[in-house]
Each structure stands twice: as C-alpha cells, then as structure tokens.
Amino acid sequence: MPRKQKSVLLCVLTVCITSLVVGVEEKQTDEECADLNNTTWQEYRRHRVKLQVQYLLLTRRNIDCAQVFNQESLTETQQQSSYFNISRPTKVIIHGYRALGSKPSWVKQLAQALLRAQDVNVVVVDWVYGASFAYNLVVENYKDVALQISVLINQLQEHGCKLESFHFIGVSLGAHVAGFVGTLFEGKIGRITGLDPAGPMFKGADTYDRLDPSDAQFVDAIHTDSDYFGISIPVGHVDFFLNGGKDQTGCARSRFASMYGYVICDHMRALHVYMSALNGSCPLVGIPCYSYEDFMKGRCVDCAIYKGTCPTVGLSENCGITVSPIPREQKLFLLTSSSPPFCSxxxxxxxxxxxxxxxxxxxxxxxxxxxxxxxxxxxxxxxxxxxxxxxxxxxxxxxxxxxxxxxxxxxxxxxxxxxxxxxxxxxxxxxxxxxxxxxxxxxxxxxxxxxxxxxxxx
The missing domain is CATH 2.60.60.20 (PLAT/LH2 domain)
Structure with a gap:
C-alpha cells in the first residue's frame, strides 16, 4: 500500500478509535480533524494514483472540525461517535477538476456558509486523487465517482434517509458528477445545484452524460464562464447567467497571486456569488429572457412566466418559484458587482x-x-x-x-x-x-x- 494511502487510513482509524474513547460530547482536538487530500505531479506519474474517494462530515456540532464519514459511520458501534443526524437534510458538496492536484481551499468556507444558513448535515466528497492533472482522464473518472457516491446514498437510505432530503452542490465538473448520481436514482434526488458546470467535453454531450433537469426534482445552475471553462447551454430548471454568463466584473483586472488564479476568476465567480447569497445580505434575482442582448436592451423586465415571482439565487425552495409544473431550461439574467455581496x-x-x-x-x-x-x-x-x-x-x-x-x-x-x-x-x-x-x-x-x-x- 502506498505511503499516502497508509497515512490516510491511519488518520481514519485514529479518529474513530479516539472518538469512541472520549465520547461525542468532548470537543475534538485539531489533530483529529479530517481534511481533503493533496497529490503531486511526481506522485501522479510514479504511481498513476487510482481513484480514491473519501467523505468528510461537517455539522453545527463540528463546524470547524470535519469528521471522516463512511459506511462504517452508520454502524451501531460508530453511530454514537458520528455527528450525522438522519432526521436532518443533507447537503453534499462535490468539487471539480484540480489541475494542480491541490485540495480545494473553498470547501470549508462553503460548508460553513451552508451550516450558518440551515441546520443540516454537510458531506464533502473528496476525489482529489482522481480529479487532478490530465483533464481528459479526469472526465473518464467522473461516473465512477458518482457510482461510489450512490453506494453511500443507498446505505443512508437503508438507515432512514429519504432521497428528497439530499441536496447536491457540484462545482464545475462536480456538477456533472452530481448529475450522474441523480441519473442513477432516476431523478428522485431532492435538488442539485451546479456552480458553473464544466463545459469542455460536455457542451455537446447527451443529457445522460451531463447535468440536466431530469437528474433531480429541482435543478438550478449559475453560469459565469460559459465561453471558456463553463457550459454555455441551460442544464437545469433555472439557469442564472450572471452578466451574460461570460466575463465577470472585476476579473479582467484581477490581482490574483498566480496566473492560474487569474485564469479561473470567471469560472470560480459562481461559487463566490453562491456563498455570498447564502449569507442573505441582499437578494440576487434573475429575470427570464431569451438572450443577454435582449435583456440588456430592456426587452425583459418582469417574471410573468413565474406569475410575477422572480427566482433568487440561494437555498429558498425551488429558488422561490411557486408555479407548477416548473418550466425547464429557463435562462435567467442578472447583473452583479465585482465584490461581495455582489448585488446590483x-x-x-x-x-x-x-x-x-x-x-x-x-x-x-x-x-x-x-x-x-x-x-x-x-x-x-x-x-x-x-x-x-x-x-x-x-x-x-x-x-x-x-x-x-x-x-x-x-x-x-x-x-x-x-x-x-x-x-x-x-x-x-x-x-x-x-x-x-x-x-x-x-x-x-x-x-x-x-x-x-x-x-x-x-
């Protein structure tokens, strides 16, 4: 077994054993906190790291200290030490492609924003080992990741969780992973949110192979880089195209510390806008329209298709839409500012x-x-x-x-x-x-x- 795998396994065992000893009421120390993995190009070339998926759990009881979460966490001996609450809804965060093999630094921030907004379980899917370096090979992995996630969801169902209580939040390629999980469960998952769903190798894909409205009872997406890393077509019931879905204010003159950060500024804006919306400081409201050009010419100024209630970015049920059935693949446009809270x-x-x-x-x-x-x-x-x-x-x-x-x-x-x-x-x-x-x-x-x-x- 590679040294990296041994260290991960050792951390998992340490967390489980220590939790049993001290009990759930005792606060975890920093040494027990689980974290996402990293990998390097040298390790990737040397070992051709196989797909490995681990899950981290955050709740309001351990908002600053993630637990490793897996099928064993649901056994009778482990349930007492796990913070997972079957009676509460579950948010599942899925990151996307990791070009440099590094762990996504935004995951904890998103999880905490979700927990401040709602009392839920937050499960983070860590598939950094299979998501790094060669994009075309990573795309080959995404359905395998979805299959592994579906096994965990099945286990949770057996312990009383309902499919409609799951809300998947997928970033970039993670949105299509979430979509395929939804396909496996025949669209019975409660909700999927795609944050600038990946475009390369998916723009012409069949709906079976990418996120689409049939993957969940409600699918919403935010588009911010549809001319490069993101997808340009609607993939949900509602699709928010911020500033037209392409060039975002503040990114053209970005002062990122690295060129990589500069390149992905538009792409990651969807995530940052979504996290800001969770704080609820101001509403981010979308206007249905055929095109961005028509929107900017003032040809679309109301939400008659939704009986006057305009959809909002965030956690409100069905984005605030009350009409039934909900129209599919509806383009929504809105303008944002260059910095939080992004409202305009x-x-x-x-x-x-x-x-x-x-x-x-x-x-x-x-x-x-x-x-x-x-x-x-x-x-x-x-x-x-x-x-x-x-x-x-x-x-x-x-x-x-x-x-x-x-x-x-x-x-x-x-x-x-x-x-x-x-x-x-x-x-x-x-x-x-x-x-x-x-x-x-x-x-x-x-x-x-x-x-x-x-x-x-x-």
Whole structure:
C-alpha cells in the first residue's frame, strides 16, 4: 500500500478509535480533524494514483472540525461517535477538476456558509486523487465517482434517509458528477445545484452524460464562464447567467497571486456569488429572457412566466418559484458587482429623442453620493427611442442626480440634441415605484446637462 494511502487510513482509524474513547460530547482536538487530500505531479506519474474517494462530515456540532464519514459511520458501534443526524437534510458538496492536484481551499468556507444558513448535515466528497492533472482522464473518472457516491446514498437510505432530503452542490465538473448520481436514482434526488458546470467535453454531450433537469426534482445552475471553462447551454430548471454568463466584473483586472488564479476568476465567480447569497445580505434575482442582448436592451423586465415571482439565487425552495409544473431550461439574467455581496440594482434607462440629422452620442451618468454609473448611447438617425439596462450599486430611490452630455465630436456632426424624455425605472419592481422622468431637454455639444431628484426611499 502506498505511503499516502497508509497515512490516510491511519488518520481514519485514529479518529474513530479516539472518538469512541472520549465520547461525542468532548470537543475534538485539531489533530483529529479530517481534511481533503493533496497529490503531486511526481506522485501522479510514479504511481498513476487510482481513484480514491473519501467523505468528510461537517455539522453545527463540528463546524470547524470535519469528521471522516463512511459506511462504517452508520454502524451501531460508530453511530454514537458520528455527528450525522438522519432526521436532518443533507447537503453534499462535490468539487471539480484540480489541475494542480491541490485540495480545494473553498470547501470549508462553503460548508460553513451552508451550516450558518440551515441546520443540516454537510458531506464533502473528496476525489482529489482522481480529479487532478490530465483533464481528459479526469472526465473518464467522473461516473465512477458518482457510482461510489450512490453506494453511500443507498446505505443512508437503508438507515432512514429519504432521497428528497439530499441536496447536491457540484462545482464545475462536480456538477456533472452530481448529475450522474441523480441519473442513477432516476431523478428522485431532492435538488442539485451546479456552480458553473464544466463545459469542455460536455457542451455537446447527451443529457445522460451531463447535468440536466431530469437528474433531480429541482435543478438550478449559475453560469459565469460559459465561453471558456463553463457550459454555455441551460442544464437545469433555472439557469442564472450572471452578466451574460461570460466575463465577470472585476476579473479582467484581477490581482490574483498566480496566473492560474487569474485564469479561473470567471469560472470560480459562481461559487463566490453562491456563498455570498447564502449569507442573505441582499437578494440576487434573475429575470427570464431569451438572450443577454435582449435583456440588456430592456426587452425583459418582469417574471410573468413565474406569475410575477422572480427566482433568487440561494437555498429558498425551488429558488422561490411557486408555479407548477416548473418550466425547464429557463435562462435567467442578472447583473452583479465585482465584490461581495455582489448585488446590483437593475435600472432601465429609456431615452426618447427628436429625429436627428446625423448620428450622435450621449453619455448618461447616474449619481449617488460618491458612486456613479455611466453608459454611452450611440444615437442613429432612424431611431428615436432607446432602452438600455444599467447596473447600479443602489436602488432607484437613492439616485439623486442624472447627467447627460453630448459627446459627439469629429465623427459625430450632430449639433444640438433634443431629448423629449429620459425615464429611469428599477426592475424587478420591489416597491412598485413609478418611473422617474424628465421631459423636454436640449443638449448642446460641450455643455453638460444635469437634473437633481428628490430621494424618496422609505
């Protein structure tokens, strides 16, 4: 047996034996805390490390100190030392591809966020040994990982756990692992959440081989890197495409300590947004729309398909959807900020102008204290009404000023621009606010125009 396997086995035995001696009421010491594995390229080449899967358990009773969890943990002799509670729901976290063979550093943070939000069992699936280095070979392993997980789920069923009480949270390739577990249980798993499900080798895959809505009673997904590491197609009942699902704010100028961290910034944003949503500091609401382009042009501003209740990112049942049956593969769009809590307000700007002799350009600024949102609109001769969506850090009622500027110079010969009306509205409308409008505005080139609003937040 390789030295690494021996050390892991020794740790497992030490934890079990010591727990039996001291009892469940005595706090575990740091030496007893289980952790995910690491592997190295040299070890991978030397031993061609075989697929090994271990499970770690975190609950509110051991939120800072994971236990090794396996089939033996369910035996009568081990149940007294295990913190697993059969009567509570279970969250199962599955990491994805580990290019460098390192353990995922975010797992404990996600588990603790889940436990702060709900009193549940959190089971972490550690398959680092089979998830590292060669991506094409890792993809060959993912169904075997799902099979091993299904064995554990079957054991838990025999001890009284119900399939609908399981919620799988899969990151990247881990989302497809969760999907195949759901396939094995014929879609009877309660819920699967995919955090930027992996795209390479899955974009053209059959639904049997990737995450899809039939894998659980409810499947939701967050997309943040659909043009590179993530998948670009809907894979759930609801699919949140943040900022269009591709380039995330703050990642283009990222200051990660490594190039690897920079490359995966968009991909991992789904995870960080999800963890932030668990804290419940502000709602992250998705708007159903055919495409991101239509969304940004203000063509989708409500959630009529869900009878007016817009889905939210997080743990609310079915993302807050109450209609039945739940529509499948519905694209939802929302804008986010570049840092936690990532929430942003959707402001619809509608500009109506008098007919132009030539093309022009208008710069629009919305001001709130020291914060501002800016958008440039290209005005064409044959168009008089323009709609666009802006991401703003605060609600509409907190915007105190709007500024307009005719920025047309050498390439835009239009002189004065007559704006019949400029209107601002927020969607989805939580306070049933009326749009804020200003009418009959003349803007001369080089002469900015501004108007102050009366703040009406209450």
């Amino acid at each position: 307000h959707h402001i619809l700007l509608q500009l109506e102008v008098s007919p132009l002799d030539k093309s022009a350009e208008v710069e629009v600024k919305l001001m709130t204290d020291n914060l501002g949102t800016e958008r440039r609109l290209r005005l064409q001769r044959d168009t008089t009404v323009y709609r666009t969506v802006l991401s703003h850090p605060v609600a509409l009622c907190e915007i105190y000023s709007i500024q307009l500027k005719n920025t047309g110079a050498r390439f835009y010969r239009q002189g004065d621009i007559h704006i019949k009306s400029v209107c601002l509205s927020e969607f989805p409308s939580l306070r049933r606010e009326e749009p804020i409008c200003v009418n009959n505005i003349n803007i001369r080139r080089g002469a900015p125009w501004s108007h102050d609003f009366v703040q009406v937040c209450g």
